[in-house]
Every structure is written in structure tokens, then in C-alpha cells.
Amino acid sequence: MMLTSLSPTTPAVSILIPCRNEKDHIEGCIRSILKQQAPEESYEVIIADGMSDDGTREILQRLSEEDPRIRVIDNPGRIVSTGLNEAISSARGRIIIRMDAHTSYAPNYIQECIKVLTESGADNVGGPWVAKGAGKISCAIAAAFQSPFGVGGARGHDPNFEGIVDTVYLGCWPKDVFAKHGPFDEELVRNQDDEYNLRITRNGGRIYQSPRIRSWYRPRGSLRALFRQYMQYGYWKVRVIQKHKLPASLRHLIPGCFVLSVICLPLIALGWFPAIWAWGGVVGLYGLLNLLASISTARQKGWxxxxxxxxxFACYHFAYGVGFLRGIWDFVVIRKGPQEFFTKLSRQTASHS
Known part of the structure; x- marks a missing residue:
């Protein structure tokens, strides 16, 4: 893919940031982006604000007055997918790069996104999804986030993997990809990036990951917030599968099957006692694998x-599984719309899916 020449006043790259109520983070995020090693192409920064009411909007207005590269637009939908679509519609660049207020970036992040997109010819490129915690709970959440046991061996969490993946963190696209594959699905409060990447691959496109594109995601800081986040991921994954008639990967089904067996086998045992042995085997095997993964992860990340x-680890797996089963109940069994609990983000932001 080659960039065509543009007029000096037209940016070649549009950086998009959906946000809502980010007064403690948004200024640092934007200033860090403006300090990036400048790409050869000119760029603009578009912040799609989800009608913030905590002072974020005033900060954005001040920053946009200081630097003409910054533009602030409204996101009345207040969630990531609507914010991305508003920003894409407003973008003037030939390349779209999504960034997030809760992520820190290597100084050459933008440069590498453009280089990898050009070299790979892929429809979407990004770096590995690497978490960096602060505090014991957050650091443990980050450590489990990189563990194959924690995420089912997803290559997108491997900081050294380079190649074709089923989804990628954040993203960098040629803008014409959105003309070809359509906008983000605004029904999805979560998993809209997974759904869009699935749509691309189902239509013959490619998603490419490179460790040259480096960033560090800040995970949740409590087990309660983590549990709610992954319940929502599992819940909305059902809707993605329902839309596309099959999952992007079998690993998306495993937590739901596990939780279902833990719930149902004791009930089956009321009429057929041997089922309790099967339950004990499932729980015992999970406990053993959890212990071994915890030891292996602690050896690498700190005892x-x-x-x-x-x-x-149990929070990741049980939360996703419970959310997945509830999604099956709501979307498949009773065919009811999403419940309010699953439509409100677990962090007071609309910046990441």
C-alpha cells in the first residue's frame, strides 16, 4: 500500500480517540501523542467525546485551541463503537489509527503503525496487547493477561508474535477499509473491535500483528472491576457469534462450557450419582491447571x-463464562435485548472496548 500525495493542509493520518469522563487521563494522553516521533506524513488528532460531564470537555477545548491538529467532536451514543464511527466520518486522513486514553505508547508507535501497514498490505495492523499494572492486584491482573492459560493461548497477547491474527489491539487501517466493510457495529457495547476484525477476515481481508508496534494497556485495579469487565466481554461475544453464525476461535466457547459443567453436573448428580465424580474431575483438573499456571506466571513476574x-485466573474464566451463558439466555433463548448491567462500561470511560 502506498500513500498518495496530499495537499499540505490535508493530513494523511487521522488518530482517533473515543473518550468519556477522562479528566484525570485525557490531557496526558493527548500530550504524549503530540510528542510522538512525527511521521513523514502530516496527522490530525480527533477526540470523539461521549458527552463528558466531569470537566473532560473543558480540557479538550483548551487543548484544541492550543494546537490546530486537535479536533473535538460529539459522540452522542457515548460508547466506543459510536465514537469510532463519528470520528471516522470526520477523519480527513488516508490512514486511520485508533488510540486509547488508558494506554501508553512507545515514542515511535505512530511511525511503526504506518510502516507495518505499508509493508504488510493488511487491512488492519496493530501490536500485541500487553498489560502493565500498578499495585499488587493490578500487576497480578496484568501478569495473568499475558499468560496462555489466562487468555486461552490467544496470539494477540504474545508480545513476541508477528504474523496473521484473528484480532489485534486498537488498530491501524487504510480509510478505504471502512468503505469496503462498513462502520463499527453500534449495537455492541463491548467486542466491537473483535466483531469488525471478524467481518474483515470473513470477507477475505487480513489482520496483521507486529511486535514493532509497542504499547502498554493499563488493566483494571480490582478483582470486582475485572469480574464485571469479563462478564461483559463474555456476554457480548454471544451477540458477535450470533451475528456471524460461528466463533472466530473455539477458545471463545471454553469458559462458558466450563462454567456450565460446574453448575449442571451437581444437578445431574441428584438423579445420577456418578455425575458428581465427573464434577470433581472437572473442578480438580481446573484447580491443578490454575495452580501450575500461577506458579509459572509468578516465576516470571514475581513470587x-x-x-x-x-x-x-478464576475471575477471568468464571466471569467470561457466566457472561457468556447469560448472553445465550438473553440473545438466543428468550431473544430479549441486552440488560442494563451489560450496557454500562465497567470503567467510567468509553475509550476502550
Whole structure:
């Protein structure tokens, strides 16, 4: 893919940031983006504000007055997918790069996005999804986030993997990809990036990951917030699968099957006692795998995390599984719209899916 020449006043690259109520983070995020090693092409920064009411909008207005590269637009839908669509419609660049207020970036992040997009010819490129915590719980959540046991071996969490993946963190696209594949699905409060990447691959496109594109995601800081976040991921994954008639990967089905077996086998045992042995086998095997993964992760990330990691792994798996089963109930069995609990983001932001 080659960039065509543009007039000096037209940016070649549009950086998009959906946000809502980010007064503590948004200024630092934008200033760090403006300090990036400048790409050869000119760029603009578009912030789609989800009608913030905590002072974020005033900060954005001040920043946009200081630097003409910054533009602020409204996102009345107040969620990521609507914010992205508003920003894409407003973007003037030939390349679209999505960034997030809760992520820090290598100084050459924008440069590498453009280089990898050009070299790979892919429809979407990005770097590995790497978490960096602050505090014991957050660091344990981040450590489990990079563990194959924690995320089912997803290559997108491998900081060293380069190649074709089924989805990628954030993203960098030629703008004409959105003319070809359509906008983000505004029904989805979560998983809209997964759904869009699935749509691209189902239509013959490619998603490419490169470790040269480096960023560090800040995970949730409590087990309660993590549990709610992953319940929502599991819940909305059902809607994505329902729309496309099949999952992007079998790993998306495993937590739901696991939680279903933990719930149902004791009930089956009321009429057929041997089922309790099957339940014990499932729970025992999971406990063993959890313990081994916790030891392996603590050996790499620090032994101080060993007492927290088993609980963190269980939060990831049980929350996703419970959310997935509730999604099946709401979307498939009773065919009812999403419940309010699953439409409100678990962090007071609309900046990441």
C-alpha cells in the first residue's frame, strides 16, 4: 500500500480517540501523542467525546485551541463503537489509527503503525496487547493477561508474535477499509473491535500483528472491576457469534462450557450419582491447571503475586463464562435485548472496548 500525495493542509493520518469522563487521563494522553516521533506524513488528532460531564470537555477545548491538529467532536451514543464511527466520518486522513486514553505508547508507535501497514498490505495492523499494572492486584491482573492459560493461548497477547491474527489491539487501517466493510457495529457495547476484525477476515481481508508496534494497556485495579469487565466481554461475544453464525476461535466457547459443567453436573448428580465424580474431575483438573499456571506466571513476574494469581485466573474464566451463558439466555433463548448491567462500561470511560 502506498500513500498518495496530499495537499499540505490535508493530513494523511487521522488518530482517533473515543473518550468519556477522562479528566484525570485525557490531557496526558493527548500530550504524549503530540510528542510522538512525527511521521513523514502530516496527522490530525480527533477526540470523539461521549458527552463528558466531569470537566473532560473543558480540557479538550483548551487543548484544541492550543494546537490546530486537535479536533473535538460529539459522540452522542457515548460508547466506543459510536465514537469510532463519528470520528471516522470526520477523519480527513488516508490512514486511520485508533488510540486509547488508558494506554501508553512507545515514542515511535505512530511511525511503526504506518510502516507495518505499508509493508504488510493488511487491512488492519496493530501490536500485541500487553498489560502493565500498578499495585499488587493490578500487576497480578496484568501478569495473568499475558499468560496462555489466562487468555486461552490467544496470539494477540504474545508480545513476541508477528504474523496473521484473528484480532489485534486498537488498530491501524487504510480509510478505504471502512468503505469496503462498513462502520463499527453500534449495537455492541463491548467486542466491537473483535466483531469488525471478524467481518474483515470473513470477507477475505487480513489482520496483521507486529511486535514493532509497542504499547502498554493499563488493566483494571480490582478483582470486582475485572469480574464485571469479563462478564461483559463474555456476554457480548454471544451477540458477535450470533451475528456471524460461528466463533472466530473455539477458545471463545471454553469458559462458558466450563462454567456450565460446574453448575449442571451437581444437578445431574441428584438423579445420577456418578455425575458428581465427573464434577470433581472437572473442578480438580481446573484447580491443578490454575495452580501450575500461577506458579509459572509468578516465576516470571514475581513470587509476590503467587497468592493472588489463582483468584485472578478464576475471575477471568468464571466471569467470561457466566457472561457468556447469560448472553445465550438473553440473545438466543428468550431473544430479549441486552440488560442494563451489560450496557454500562465497567470503567467510567468509553475509550476502550
Amino acid at each position: 509476590g503475586l503467587i497468592w493472588v494469581l489463582p483468584i485472578v
